[in-house]
Structure formats: structure tokens, C-alpha cells
Amino acid sequence: RKEVEQDPGPFNVPEGATVAFNCTYSNSASQSFFWYRQDCRKEPKLLMSVYSSGNEDGRFTAQLNRASQYISLLIRDSKLSDSATYLCVVLHNTDKLIFGTGTRLQVFP
Amino acid sequence: DADVTQTPRNRITKTGKRIMLECSQTKGHDRMYWYRQDPGLGLRLIYYSFDVKDINKGEISDGYSVSRQAQAKFSLSLESAIPNQTALYFCATRGADLTLDGYTFGSGTRLTVV
Numbered sequence: 490r491k492e493v494e495q496d497p498g499p500f501n502v503p504e505g506a507t508v509a510f511n512c513t514y515s516n517s518a519s520q521s522f523f524w525y526r527q528d529c530r531k532e533p534k535l536l537m538s539v540y541s542s543g544n545e546d547g548r549f550t551a552q553l554n555r556a557s558q559y560i561s562l563l564i565r566d567s568k569l570s571d572s573a574t575y576l577c578v579v580l581h582n583t584d585k586l587i588f589g590t591g592t593r594l595q596v597f598p
Numbered sequence: 599d600a601d602v603t604q605t606p607r608n609r610i611t612k613t614g615k616r617i618m619l620e621c622s623q624t625k626g627h628d629r630m631y632w633y634r635q636d637p638g639l640g641l642r643l644i645y646y647s648f649d650v651k652d653i654n655k656g657e658i659s660d661g662y663s664v665s666r667q668a669q670a671k672f673s674l675s676l677e678s679a680i681p682n683q684t685a686l687y688f689c690a691t692r693g694a695d696l697t698l699d700g701y702t703f704g705s706g707t708r709l710t711v712v
Contacts, residue, residue, distance in 0.1 A: 497638075521696060530708075532688055533641070535700030576640070585656070586701060588633075590640035 490515055493589035495577050501595045506567045510592045512560040512577030519587075521580035522553055524562050526573045527591065533576055536562075567596045601625050604689050604704035611679050611711055619674045619707050621689030629692040630672040631701070632656075632664060634685040641688065647672055679711040 495512045502508050514522075522539035537544065539551040539560055550563040560577055577589035602623045611617050623630065628649050633641040633656075643656030645664040653664055661683060663675045676683055687707045693699040 493640075523697075523700060525700070530686075530706075532703035532705055533701075534703070538697040538700075580696065585643055585646070588641040590638060 491590075492516055492587050493577055493579050495589040495592045497590060497592060499593040499595050501597060502567055503597055504567055504569060506596075507563065507565045508567055508594065509564075510562045510575055510577075510594075512562075512589055514558050514560070514577075514579045514587075516579070516581060516587075517555075517558060519558075519579045519581060522551075522560050523578040523580075523586075524549075524551060524560075525576040525578055525588075527576055528573050533588075536575070564594075567594075569596050569598065572596045600705065602689055602691055602702050602704040604687075604707050606707060607705065608708045609710070611709070613680055613711055615679050617676045617679055617709070619687055619689075619709070621672045621674070621704055622670050623672075623689075623691045623702070624670070625691050625693065625702060626669070627691035627693050627702075628669065630666070631690045631692070632662075632672070632674045633688045633690065634658070634683075635688060635706075636685050644674065644687075676709075676711075679709075681711045684709060684711045 524536040525533040526536045527533040539553045543552045548565045552561045574591040574593045576591045605620045631646040632644040647666040689704040690701040
């Protein structure tokens with residue numbers, strides 16, 4: 490079983506739609522959680538950290554459920570520029586980041 | 599200039615050849631990492647270093663070696679390249695506040711072993 494699991498997609502949504510991605514992790518000792526964005530053939534970049542209380546950054550909302558070992562990312566009012574792969578990332582207690590394989594989002598006009 | 603620079607950007611090499619991928623950073627970070635990315639497998643950690651003279655194996659270190667020549671430089675070597683090492687390789691650094699800054703990745707090296 491992978492340590493971090495995501496639905497690979499692709500999610501094809503029209504502009505203006507709301508889309509949600511889910512992620513599960515297997516190590517209950519994981520300390521911190523993140524969403525990274527990766528454009529095709531480019532490097533991953535930090536989108537947002539995920540806090541236990543949930544957090545929002547503009548159109549993006551991240552949630553963490555430690556009991557279920559589940560992380561989510563909600564994107565509201567999707568833009569064409571949101572098209573990318575979204576990586577769920579978990580920090581181990583060994584101080585290493587573990588990456589999910591990513592969920593691909595394609596927003597169409 | 600980019601904060602994390604990787605060279606070369608693309609490389610095609612033959613099976614059995616030795617190849618070195620270079621990484622340099624201007625962030626002043628102590629921690630540096632090498633990852634490889636394959637379709638369907640995500641990023642996997644090869645080696646990491648928390649300081650000069652500190653080298654640690656990641657989950658897929660076999661067939662690779664690294665050198666941390668200075669705080670700013672961390673190079674990855676394939677002593678005898680094989681086709682299943684064809685992948686996209688990323689170097690990354692990490693600052694003190696992971697939640698704020700995350701990892702900073704280089705632009706990647708696309709390596710093809712034929």
C-alpha cells in the first residue's frame with residue numbers, strides 16, 4: 490500500500506466549477522501536510538500547507554482529518570490557469586516529505 | 599537567477615556510462631535533497647543531506663551516489679547508468695519553516711538512458 494494515495498484523475502471541469510481532491514495517508518505519526526502544484530514538465534511548487542483546523546487561501550480550501558488520515562483540497566470558481574497536477578504531500582516524523590502520485594486537473598472553457 | 603539550479607536540463611546517455619547531475623542553490627539552506635519522478639510513481643527520495651559531510655540514503659539509493667561539496671552544492675552521480683534510471687530528477691532545498699516556504703525545487707533534469 491502506498492504511504493500517500495490520491496485519485497490520479499484526470500478531473501475535467503468547466504471554468505467556474507468547484508472541484509475537490511482527496512488524499513489518504515497511512516502513517517499515523519505523520520506530522521505535517523501540504524498540497525503542491527506541478528505544471529507539466531515543471532517542478533512542484535508549494536500551494537498551501539494544511540492545518541488541523543482547516544485553512545483557506547483565496548479560492549483554495551484545505552482540510553485535514555487526522556482520525557481518518559484524510560486530506561482534501563477544494564478549488565472554487567476554477568480558472569483555466571488551475572490546470573495542473575496537484576500533489577498531496579506528507580511530512581514523516583523522520584523529517585522527510587512523502588509525495589502522492591498526484592491528481593491531474595484540466596479546466597476547460 | 600533561479601534559487602535552485604540544476605544542470606544539465608536534459609541529457610541522453612548510454613547504458614554503462616557514468617553521469618553526474620549538478621545542483622546549486624542560493625537560498626543558504628542547509629538541507630538538500632535529490633528526488634526522481636516517474637509516471638504513476640510520484641517523487642521518490644534518492645538521497646538527502648542536512649549539512650556538508652552529512653549524507654543519508656533515501657528510499658531508492660541503489661545505483662546512485664551523492665556528494666555535498668559545499669553548503670550550496672549537492673551532486674548526484676550514476677556510476678553506471680541503466681535504462682530504468684530514465685526519469686525526471688529534481689533537486690530541492692528546505693528552509694527552516696516548512697509550512698511557510700516548503701521545499702524549493704530546481705527545474706529538473708530529464709535523463710534518458712539508452
